[in-house]
Amino acid sequence: MSNIMIAYATGEGQTAKICGALAQQLETAGHNVTLLDLESDNTAPVVGSFDAVIVAASVHAGKHQKSVAHFVTDNREALRARLTAFLSVSLAATATEESGRNRANEQVNAFLEQVDWQPDMIETLAGAFRYSEFSGFRRWIFNLSQKLFRKELDKQGWPELTADQEFTDWEQLRRFGNEFSSRL
Numbered sequence: 001m002s003n004i005m006i007a008y009a010t011g012e013g014q015t016a017k018i019c020g021a022l023a024q025q026l027e028t029a030g031h032n033v034t035l036l037d038l039e040s041d042n043t044a045p046v047v048g049s050f051d052a053v054i055v056a057a058s059v060h061a062g063k064h065q066k067s068v069a070h071f072v073t074d075n076r077e078a079l080r081a082r083l084t085a086f087l088s089v090s091l092a093a094t095a096t097e098e099s100g101r102n103r104a105n106e107q108v109n110a111f112l113e114q115v116d117w118q119p120d121m122i123e124t125l126a127g128a129f130r131y132s133e134f135s136g137f138r139r140w141i142f143n144l145s146q147k148l149f150r151k152e153l154d155k156q157g158w159p160e161l162t163a164d165q166e167f168t169d170w171e172q173l174r175r176f177g178n179e180f181s182s183r184l
């Protein structure tokens with residue numbers, strides 16, 4: 001039985017949902033799991049008191065959350081000393097063409113280079129599209145971006161984004177959880 005921290009940031013809630021499911025799976029496997037929302041939890045437990053850490057973030061406009069970058073850089077040495085994984089949630093990860101999937105990996109590589117961290121495991125997971133929850137401003141930005149980039153997104157094999165949809169492959173997440181657990 002190990003003590004595991006899952007530190008994450010989420011924009012529209014999909015990464016929070018993914019981390020909640022992962023926490024449940026790891027707890028069922030007999031581990032103690034602490035979930036830390038880096039955008040809203042004021043007091044962060046010390047990374048050094050955990051056996052392993054999973055860091056999760058989602059992509060908006062090509063970037064993962066700043067709060068996650070700060071968490072990694074502030075705790076880099078402690079992260080390097082234990083089992084770690086980085087989980088990236090995006091829509092590029094839904095792409096059916098290699099160029100689209102490469103984009104998802106590029107987003108991850110840029111983040112890891114920026115924070116100078118090489119986790120033991122890296123997982124790129126498809127997120128969700130929740131248009132009904134967008135504010136008026138976000139809808140405007142989204143509609144504009146579709147007009148500008150839809151042709152390119154089609155080339156990369158992105159799905160149609162016309163209605164709310166969850167793309168997360170829960171079986172992929174379960175395999176990731178099993179692999180992480182087996183390394184402890």
Ligand SMILES: Cc1cc2nc3c(=O)[nH]c(=O)nc-3n(C[C@H](O)[C@H](O)[C@H](O)COP(=O)(O)O)c2cc1C
Pocket residue numbers: 009010011012013014015016058059060061062063089090091092093126127128129130138
């Ligand atoms: C304003 C906005 C910008 C986004 N930009 C990107 C992007 O540049 N690349 C990408 O792969 N996905 C992008 N996405 C998709 C999100 O990564 C996806 O919806 C994910 O599920 C969000 O997870 P969260 O709810 O935990 O924040 C964007 C979503 C929104 C709402």
